[in-house]
Amino acid sequence: MGKTITINPITRLEGHGKIEIFLDDQGDVSDAYMQVTELRGFERFCLGRPAEEMPRIVPNICGVCPTPHNMASTKALDYIYGVAPTPTAKLVRRLQYAANFIEDHYIHFFFLGGPDFVMGPDANPAERNIVGVIGKVGLDIAKQVIDIRHRNRDIIRLIASKPAHPEGGLPGGVPRGIKEAERPAIIETANLSVEFAKFTLQFFKDTVLANKAYLDLVLSDTYNLKTYYMALVDDNNRQNWYEGMLRVVDPRGKEVAFFHPRDYTDYIGEWVEPWTYIRLTHLKKLGWKGLIEGDDTSLYRVGPLARYNVAEGMATPLAQKEYEYMVSVLGKPAHHTLAYHWARLIEALQAAEEMQRIANDPMLTSSDIRNMNFQFTGKGIGCVEACRGVLIHHYETDDNGMITKVNLIVATQHNAAPMDLSVKKAAQGLIKGGKVSDGLLNMVEMSFRAYDPCLGCATHAVAGKMPLVVNIRDHEGRVLETLTRG
Amino acid sequence: MGQEGRTLILGLGNPILGDDGVGIAIAREIRDGWPTDPSIDILEAGLAGRFLLDVITGYQTVVVADAIITDEKALAGSIYSLSVDDLGKAVNPYASHALDLRTTVELGKQLGYEMPETIRVYAVEIKENTVFREGLSREVEAAVVPVARKIMQDLDKTVIGDQ
Numbered sequence: 077m078g079k080t081i082t083i084n085p086i087t088r089l090e091g092h093g094k095i096e097i098f099l100d101d102q103g104d105v106s107d108a109y110m111q112v113t114e115l116r117g118f119e120r121f122c123l124g125r126p127a128e129e130m131p132r133i134v135p136n137i138c139g140v141c142p143t144p145h146n147m148a149s150t151k152a153l154d155y156i157y158g159v160a161p162t163p164t165a166k167l168v169r170r171l172q173y174a175a176n177f178i179e180d181h182y183i184h185f186f187f188l189g190g191p192d193f194v195m196g197p198d199a200n201p202a203e204r205n206i207v208g209v210i211g212k213v214g215l216d217i218a219k220q221v222i223d224i225r226h227r228n229r230d231i232i233r234l235i236a237s238k239p240a241h242p243e244g245g246l247p248g249g250v251p252r253g254i255k256e257a258e259r260p261a262i263i264e265t266a267n268l269s270v271e272f273a274k275f276t277l278q279f280f281k282d283t284v285l286a287n288k289a290y291l292d293l294v295l296s297d298t299y300n301l302k303t304y305y306m307a308l309v310d311d312n313n314r315q316n317w318y319e320g321m322l323r324v325v326d327p328r329g330k331e332v333a334f335f336h337p338r339d340y341t342d343y344i345g346e347w348v349e350p351w352t353y354i355r356l357t358h359l360k361k362l363g364w365k366g367l368i369e370g371d372d373t374s375l376y377r378v379g380p381l382a383r384y385n386v387a388e389g390m391a392t393p394l395a396q397k398e399y400e401y402m403v404s405v406l407g408k409p410a411h412h413t414l415a416y417h418w419a420r421l422i423e424a425l426q427a428a429e430e431m432q433r434i435a436n437d438p439m440l441t442s443s444d445i446r447n448m449n450f451q452f453t454g455k456g457i458g459c460v461e462a463c464r465g466v467l468i469h470h471y472e473t474d475d476n477g478m479i480t481k482v483n484l485i486v487a488t489q490h491n492a493a494p495m496d497l498s499v500k501k502a503a504q505g506l507i508k509g510g511k512v513s514d515g516l517l518n519m520v521e522m523s524f525r526a527y528d529p530c531l532g533c534a535t536h537a538v539a540g541k542m543p544l545v546v547n548i549r550d551h552e553g554r555v556l557e558t559l560t561r562g
Numbered sequence: 563m564g565q566e567g568r569t570l571i572l573g574l575g576n577p578i579l580g581d582d583g584v585g586i587a588i589a590r591e592i593r594d595g596w597p598t599d600p601s602i603d604i605l606e607a608g609l610a611g612r613f614l615l616d617v618i619t620g621y622q623t624v625v626v627a628d629a630i631i632t633d634e635k636a637l638a639g640s641i642y643s644l645s646v647d648d649l650g651k652a653v654n655p656y657a658s659h660a661l662d663l664r665t666t667v668e669l670g671k672q673l674g675y676e677m678p679e680t681i682r683v684y685a686v687e688i689k690e691n692t693v694f695r696e697g698l699s700r701e702v703e704a705a706v707v708p709v710a711r712k713i714m715q716d717l718d719k720t721v722i723g724d725q
Contacts (some may be wrong), residue, residue, distance in 0.1 A: 086709050119696065120694070121694035206665070207669055207672065210669070215672065215673065
């Protein structure tokens with residue numbers, strides 16, 4: 077009789093998700109799925125609203141990554157109104173975006189993903205969190221984490237009024253420029269962020285790479301998944317999170333597609349399965365081939381590891397050196413899912429260096445922050461790299477600029493099918509003969525936590541009465557046993 | 563101490579996810595329905611738990627208005643008044659969100675930040691928060707004014723009672 081093991085909710089992930097692990101008669105894993113709470117009805121909600129409202133509406137989609145939604149939406153508006161932002165407006169947008177990458181990546185490393193390494197995957201769950209991390213790294217470092225985040229959030233607040241839900245976002249520009257008097261504080265934040273990024277990378281090397289057990293874990297087949305990868309790149313095929321062309325490489329690292337984001341429907345297919353609300357993305361030209369990895373898959377991944385595999389380098393010098401070191405250790409393409417963490421920290425360094433460059437650019441404080449030469453088109457596709465991966469906003473309007481169509485593809489959607497596969501592989505390696513222990517379950521969770529999946533509903537202080545529950549079910553859905561962690 | 567300390571009323575939730583926005587509605591009800599009090603800040607936010615530390619630091623009293631889903635039998639619109647200790651009982655601290663309120667306060671104290679002496683959560687039971695729409699259901703809407711009143715009454719008590 078087959079069993080289903082349900083891990084619900086996932087520890088240390090904001091929002092609600094659930095993992096279903098199906099066991100066969102021998103108690104070995106036959107299948108595994110990660111179920112994400114899908115928010116519904118967004119397109120209907122937007123229909124008939126003025127397009128220029130979208131940058132203010134979309135940050136509400138998610139309490140975790142509002143800035144990328146705001147930016148993708150603003151870029152879609154640029155296209156609807158047929159207008160390019162002024163050079164200064166673009167600098168201001170990119171400054172806001174760099175700040176977002178810094179603060180978001182550190183939240184993930186220190187608060188969510190990092191504790192698995194800093195405390196160890198087998199550590200008591202009660203200590204495997206930020207409070208435990210502080211005990212290990214010391215208060216001074218913890219204060220620096222908080223301080224760097226504060227400073228970068230202050231930059232977002234300066235530009236977009238509220239860091240949680242940015243209110244800026246105008247076609248052809250930004251609602252507010254940077255004053256010369258504000259420049260020194262931005263430079264200081266950029267400099268501190270560069271130093272902190274260097275420290276964090278060293279900390280990662282000392283804690284993870286120098287620990288054979290952890291490095292073996294990173295390199296193990298359990299956390300290895302061979303897929304295609306997709307990411308934005310600049311004219312030199314280097315990482316660019318704000319704009320560029322979408323590049324796709326195959327599981328062997330060879331370029332197989334290179335296209336403008338406005339052509340995304342020619343390259344990205346969306347597949348519907350009965351067991352999930354998520355439309356599962358895949359490479360359209362290969363067709364849907366199901367949940368498989370390897371040369372025959374049509375699945376691709378996005379996010380930090382994908383950007384590492386797709387781009388031929390970083391856009392800034394210090395980050396480039398770190399990238400080269402990562403290549404020397406892992407090679408390319410690297411299919412090691414846990415290497416998402418490493419790639420994320422290198423990106424935080426690029427973001428800080430980019431902030432340094434922008435902060436010292438004389439153009440930053442120009443008052444030329446809006447291009448009003450509108451040439452209305454009625455259609456806009458905005459694409460950015462969110463911290464978690466490629467984010468696409470596609471809007472169409474009637475002649476009055478009222479929304480008639482909305483399609484969003486978010487990072488967690490691109491990664492949904494690969495995450496199922498990652499969970500399955502981890503479960504197969506770690507659950508044998510029906511034997512399930514707390515440490516094993518956490519290592520299963522580590523397999524998708526690396527993606528930093530963005531789950532809906534992450535907006536509350538109180539989760540309600542939701543202890544960690546593992547339901548073991550038979551093939552007809554009857555609960556055979558309930559295990560509770562805690 | 564009490565009168566000198568600042569108070570934050572924090573409405574949490576997503577105002578375009580139907581009843582999920584009840585905490586925001588409560589914060590707005592207080593903002594619009596009571597005279598302005600210079601010692602009280604009112605903030606509405608759709609924040610993940612990871613951001614709470616940023617907003618509660620420096621306040622002596624924090625009042626959170628939020629939506630909650632306890633179990634299937636609970637009636638929509640039911641009102642709960644909870645302390646941080648209650649939350650500790652209600653939420654398994656290491657199996658839920660990374661930064662629930664209790665962990666956030668513990669983290670803030672470790673970091674040497676000024677953490678609130680008093681935190682109370684007023685939560686309203688909701689049934690559903692996965693479909694985008696504006697406005698609250700009738701049952702949940704009916705709880706907004708009573709919760710706003712209770713918050714303001716309890717705040718007076720806290721201030722006058724001085725801890």
